[in-house]
Amino acid sequence: MIEFKNLSLTYPNGTKGLKNINIKINEGEFVVIVGLSGAGKSTFIRSINRLVTPTEGELVVDGENILNHNGKSLRELRKKVGMIFQSYNLVKRSTVLKNVISGRLGYTGTLKSIFNMFPKEDMELAYENLKRVNIEEKLYNRADELSGGQQQRVSIARVLTQKPKVILADEPVASLDPPTSHQVMKYLKQINQEDNITTIVNLHFIDMAMEYADRIIGMRAGEVVYDGPASEVTEQTFEEIYGRAIREEDMRGGEENE
Amino acid sequence: MNKPDFVPSSLYPAKTKRTLTLSFIAVLGFYLISSITTESFIINFFLKIGNITELVGRFFPPDWSYITVIYPKLFETIHMAVIATTVAVIISIPFSLLAANNITTNKWLYNVMRFILNIIRTIPDIVLAVVFVALFGIGAFSGIIALIVFAIGILVKLMSEIIEAIDMSPSEAIKASGGNTIQTIWYAVVPQILPQFISFSLYVFEINIRASVVLGLVGAGGIGQLINQRINFLDYQAVSTTVLVIFAVVVVIDWISGKLREGLV
Numbered sequence: 001m002i003e004f005k006n007l008s009l010t011y012p013n014g015t016k017g018l019k020n021i022n023i024k025i026n027e028g029e030f031v032v033i034v035g036l037s038g039a040g041k042s043t044f045i046r047s048i049n050r051l052v053t054p055t056e057g058e059l060v061v062d063g064e065n066i067l068n069h070n071g072k073s074l075r076e077l078r079k080k081v082g083m084i085f086q087s088y089n090l091v092k093r094s095t096v097l098k099n100v101i102s103g104r105l106g107y108t109g110t111l112k113s114i115f116n117m118f119p120k121e122d123m124e125l126a127y128e129n130l131k132r133v134n135i136e137e138k139l140y141n142r143a144d145e146l147s148g149g150q151q152q153r154v155s156i157a158r159v160l161t162q163k164p165k166v167i168l169a170d171e172p173v174a175s176l177d178p179p180t181s182h183q184v185m186k187y188l189k190q191i192n193q194e195d196n197i198t199t200i201v202n203l204h205f206i207d208m209a210m211e212y213a214d215r216i217i218g219m220r221a222g223e224v225v226y227d228g229p230a231s232e233v234t235e236q237t238f239e240e241i242y243g244r245a246i247r248e249e250d251m252r253g254g255e256e257n258e
Numbered sequence: 259m260n261k262p263d264f265v266p267s268s269l270y271p272a273k274t275k276r277t278l279t280l281s282f283i284a285v286l287g288f289y290l291i292s293s294i295t296t297e298s299f300i301i302n303f304f305l306k307i308g309n310i311t312e313l314v315g316r317f318f319p320p321d322w323s324y325i326t327v328i329y330p331k332l333f334e335t336i337h338m339a340v341i342a343t344t345v346a347v348i349i350s351i352p353f354s355l356l357a358a359n360n361i362t363t364n365k366w367l368y369n370v371m372r373f374i375l376n377i378i379r380t381i382p383d384i385v386l387a388v389v390f391v392a393l394f395g396i397g398a399f400s401g402i403i404a405l406i407v408f409a410i411g412i413l414v415k416l417m418s419e420i421i422e423a424i425d426m427s428p429s430e431a432i433k434a435s436g437g438n439t440i441q442t443i444w445y446a447v448v449p450q451i452l453p454q455f456i457s458f459s460l461y462v463f464e465i466n467i468r469a470s471v472v473l474g475l476v477g478a479g480g481i482g483q484l485i486n487q488r489i490n491f492l493d494y495q496a497v498s499t500t501v502l503v504i505f506a507v508v509v510v511i512d513w514i515s516g517k518l519r520e521g522l523v
């Protein structure tokens with residue numbers, strides 16, 4: 001469980017990224033965060049694995065307030081909270097397998113990892129996860145030989161190899177075309193259901209949010225302005241969150257082209 | 259057709275022409291003053307051409323029997339370059355990371371590293387050699403130390419610039435999955451810089467071979483020491499043998515290392 005208690009974040013330059021957030025996210029939920037550019041979606045998500053540090057309030061993950069974590073305790077937190085990025089963030093010159101096994105680094109000693117000495121179970125886990133996203137035949141390809149959708153699947157395999165309790169995804173489909181976007185979202189949804197991993201995804205496409213989310217959180221100017229089950233959300237709700245009429249660019253569309 | 263009221267007489271405006279003329283006179287004046295104060299006129303080269311041809315004649319034919327003396331010193335030069343390059347490469351790794359502002363986010367530490375690096379880089383290799391010969395005495399050891407310091411200056415500068423240009427997003431991913439700093443560098447930074455790093459190391463090896471010849475002239479070991487000695491004995495035929503051997507070795511090593519580097523990047 002993740003709980004935001006009166007949580008605020010002010011960036012060093014004075015920008016308020018988050019303003020007094022109170023939210024509880026339950027285990028196994030699939031939450032989509034929506035909001036216009038600059039609303040604070042990334043700040044919200046990146047607080048949970050402390051890529052940014054909130055300045056006031058409490059943030060409880062798995063029973064611990066994470067705001068004072070550093071060094072070892074911070075790495076322990078990050079082992080539990082995996083992350084997927086808009087630009088995949090793979091090491092392009094390394095093989096697919098090496099990228100995926102790097103999800104185990106948090107569990108591996110420094111010296112062992114320098115000599116690539118991963119236990120057999122870890123190699124097996126990495127390969128199984130590649131199979132889960134159907135990319136196992138690219139095992140020894142260099143990451144930059146893969147298409148965007150394939151790279152994002154590799155990054156999903158990497159995050160799975162980390163065996164997280166929570167997966168954070170910051171705009172995971174923003175660089176992909178519509179069919180590939182749906183494919184990636186389907187993998188995320190499937191993993192969420194099969195492994196009961198709490199999943200929090202930033203999206204700015206309202207049709208995708210409605211299709212994949214259990215729950216939608218709407219943000220505007222650092223505040224949570226909507227929180228409710230996806231089944232109750234209508235286009236009207238989005239117009240309220242965005243504070244403007246829905247436009248074509250707010251829709252990903254394209255599922256039927258699959 | 260009426261006559262045009264203006265025909266440009268030059269391709270450049272009068273102002274540009276004036277500036278050019280003035281600069282030309284200034285440069286010419288500078289040459290004159292420099293030559294007078296240093297008492298070295300280019301014309302001397304032509305006046306003394308007779309001496310030169312006479313001296314050059316004394317270098318021929320090369321004394322091939324001298325080769326047996328050259329070999330051990332030649333290997334000493336190569337050994338010096340190999341040891342110095344290896345040590346310099348190892349020492350450069352941490353310092354390159356410390357001198358890259360995307361890895362070393364502590365401004366203070368970064369600026370101190372840059373400052374030290376810039377100081378090292380202003381000292382010419384030959385000065386380093388003179389200093390270390392004074393400290394450790396004549397011989398290869400002083401030369402090796404001088405080469406190490408010299409090579410570190412070059413390598414850290416080149417490498418830190420490569421590191422500053424890498425894609426930081428994989429580092430963020432490794433950090434976000436619970437990897438520690440060393441693991442992040444090893445998995446996300448090293449693969450991006452390794453080819454250039456090897457290439458630069460070979461390049462520094464080439465430079466070290468040539469530098470170690472020069473260092474010998476001030477007593478820092480290697481084949482350069484022979485040249486110095488033979489010139490003092492006016493044994494010019496042995497000098498020309500040595501120079502030819504050095505030339506051949508430098509060409510071969512540059513060629514091999516050039517081929518290796520081509521395959522890398």
Ligand SMILES: Nc1ncnc2c1ncn2[C@@H]1O[C@H](COP(=O)(O)OP(=O)(O)OP(=O)(O)O)[C@@H](O)[C@H]1O
Nearest residue numbers: 011013015016017036037038039040041042043044
């Ligand atoms: N490192 C930073 N320093 C200062 N201000 C920042 C920083 N990162 C984000 N901000 C500001 O905080 C606010 C929230 O940014 P955030 O990146 O969380 O928005 P977002 O909803 O993810 O937007 P987008 O859809 O464009 O990714 C913005 O006003 C942004 O300019």
Ligand SMILES: [Mg+2]
Nearest residue numbers: 041042043170
């Ligand atoms: Mg964002």
